Amino acid sequence: MATLLSRAEKSYIITSLTSKPPLRHDGRGPVDYRLIGLARGDSVAPLANGSAKIRVGGTEVVAAVRLEVEDIDLELDEGRMRCNVTCSPAAYPHLSANQQDDIQKDLTSLLQSTFSPTKSHDSNGDSFTSVMSKSLTILPGRKAWTMYLDAVVLSDAGNVHDVLFLACRAAICDTRVPRTRAVEYAQPSKGSSTRRAGETGGEMDVEEEADIWKTAVQSKRAARAADFELEDTADEGGWLEGRERCPVAVTLNVLPTMHILDATHAEEQAVPLKLVLIYSFATISTQKEGEFMGMRLLGPGQVPMAYLSGLIQEGETYAKQLVSALNVQMEIK
Amino acid sequence: MAAPAFDRRRVNGPEESFPPIFIDDERLEPLNSDNKRRDGRASEDLRPIFLTTGLVSQANGSAYIETGNTKIACAVYAPRQLKNTQYSDIGRLNVEVKFAPFSSVRRRAHLRDVEDRTIGQLVHQSLLPAIQLHLFPKSSIDVFITVIENDGLEGCVASASIAASTALADAGIEMDGMVVACCAALYKDRIWMDPVTSERLAARGALLLAGIPALGTITNIWQSGNVTTKEALQCIEVCYAQFKDIHDVVVEAIKQSKRAKEAQNAA
Incomplete structure (x- = not known):
């Protein structure tokens, strides 16, 4: 699967792609995806707060979200996100350990830069990342959930960027944040301390205890909240806020006259240029245009300036279709 | 990112250090009171570019670029023989970027960190x-970039790309055309060209865009x-x-370097 192609083989693939009608060796149309297989929840990673596994053709990525409580200060008063991508050595058998490391680092930095909240005075706090990191806050300025997003590329048969983002999106959409409420320590009232010294019965003491450890019921509201506790509810917690806006990536493999989506490993080697577009959509139903969260050009080819805007606009259409298909599968409105 | 290996032979800085905060730094807003950019540029203005070749005499080609506070030196050693790797019919391009420890507000580790690789x-x-890599079988093209001062990460990448393509031309490496790069930042509804760090x-x-203007x-x-x-x-x-x-600036720098080389040969 992971063999390197000769020039003749590459030329064969490109000639058939640029012929009319375009031909792909698995019979798909130029903008067709392979079948997308999705598994999520406890069947993938039972110990994670959210997890998903996506398989597109031979490309397989597992992503899992783990939430951990972290002390934060006022400078950083929201939850954070840490991303990490690991590539299984089996995915890239033809590469040396160093080259695999480089791929891991590149994918990690792409994820991290997409998901880390933008710290700017300008953003009015309604971007996906800032909404999400706000909903990860437990006690403002004191404690927050740190979200660890770990993805493992089990095998790569082409189009690893799209599949990676699909898996991350599915894992984030699957994540449940445990419900918490703030706890406040109230000053014991004057009377209680004097009475404590007295010889009143045990029943009274219990009542006073309850008074001292009064809890503030409004979660995340209490001004002098000292700590938090997990709410005792039947469900496992709430969905992440703004999860429907989690981004997807669409990779356009660009040839001089056309582009293809979801390239296989062989096609990726033959086509010199990849344009990775990362989009987030507020809601699919409205005609509001998508938000760009990242754009990369990868590979040794060049794209004429005149084609670029067309490619980007078409990319948005593909991303929209992909998101709506995934939302149906994940039951996200 | 902290350096993974602690080098005892060096004078290492303290484990934790903080840059001093000056009073005027506190309100380092990108806009002046009259809604203009701090350095007096219009939104679509670039910082002036100073570009010259022949900085590193032992390299095959080299370039030095200065745009505002950003200062970058670039050296190209090419073509070099690719040793202990299997045969390849096209050349390999290696780019290494290193930030000088004093290049940023915070001290940089002397070893390679993650950002350097990005x-x-x-x-x-x-x-x-x-680069026409098919003309360099079995060889590698090594580009070493040293960031002496950094003001605006995107601008730094853009300047480094310009310097590197100039240095490659100086080294006589065949290319389809000169690569130039430019970046822009979005603030509210306006676009600032070539933003500095505060902007x-x-x-x-x-957004960073690099391309070959000669070919479009x-x-x-x-x-x-x-x-x-x-x-x-x-x-x-x-x-x-x-x-x-930008392309005009690059072409002028290469012409100058050619004239200097001819003068040297004549003498």
């Missing part, structure tokens, strides 16, 4: 499509932050509009 990767992508921090998104092609796009499709396309347009001017 930036090296971006410069690599900008240059790769332009970049205030902006909600930025694009070799690298890098966008981060949240922007709409329309805004991204606008950014690409305004960056592309600056390419011709």
Whole structure:
């Protein structure tokens, strides 16, 4: 699967792609995806707060979200996100350990830069990342959930960027944040301390205890909240806020006259240029245009300036279709 | 990122150190009181570029670029023989970026850190499509970039790409055309060209565009932050509009270096 192609083989693939009608060796149309297989929840990673596994053709990525409580200060008063991508050595058998490391680092930095909240005075706090990191806050300025997003590329048969983002999106959409409420320590009232010294019965003491450890019921509201506790509810917690806006990536493999989506490993080697577009959509139903969260050009080819805007606009259409298909599968409105 | 290996032979800085905060730094807002950019530029103005070749005499080609506070030196050693790797019929491009420890507000580790690789990767992508690697079988083209001072990360990548392509031309490496690069940041509804660090921090998104103006092609796009499709396309347009001017600067620097070499040969 992971063999390197000769020039003749590459030329064969490109000639058939640029012929009319375009031909792909698995019979798909130029903008067709392979079948997308999705598994999520406890069947993938039972110990994670959210997890998903996506398989597109031979490309397989597992992503899992783990939430951990972290002390934060006022400078950083929201939850954070840490991303990490690991590539299984089996995915890239033809590469040396160093080259695999480089791929891991590149994918990690792409994820991290997409998901880390933008710290700017300008953003009015309604971007996906800032909404999400706000909903990860437990006690403002004191404690927050740190979200660890770990993805493992089990095998790569082409189009690893799209599949990676699909898996991350599915894992984030699957994540449940445990419900918490703030706890406040109230000053014991004057009377209680004097009475404590007295010889009143045990029943009274219990009542006073309850008074001292009064809890503030409004979660995340209490001004002098000292700590938090997990709410005792039947469900496992709430969905992440703004999860429907989690981004997807669409990779356009660009040839001089056309582009293809979801390239296989062989096609990726033959086509010199990849344009990775990362989009987030507020809601699919409205005609509001998508938000760009990242754009990369990868590979040794060049794209004429005149084609670029067309490619980007078409990319948005593909991303929209992909998101709506995934939302149906994940039951996200 | 902390250095993974602690080098005892060096005078290592304290484990934790903080840059001093000056009173005027506290309110380092990107806009003046009269709603202009701090350095008095108009939104679509680039910082002036100073570009020269022949900085490193032992390298095959070299260049030095200065745009505002950003100062970058670049040396190219090419073509070199590729040892202990299997045969390859095209050349390999290596780009290494190193920030000087004193290049940023915070001290940089003297060993390679993660950001160096990200930036090296971006410069690599900008240059790769332009170099005619099929003319260099079994060999590698090594580009070493040292950032002496850094003001605006995107601008740093853009300047490094320009310097590297000039140094490659100085070394006589065949290319499809000169690579130039330019970046823009989005702040509210306006586009700032060539943002400095304070402007970049205030902006909600930025875009870097690299290409070959002589052929009208694009070799690298890098966008981060949240922007709409329309805004991204606008950014690409305004960056592309600056390419011709930057290209003129690069061509002038190469012409000068050629004249200097001829004068040297004549003497």
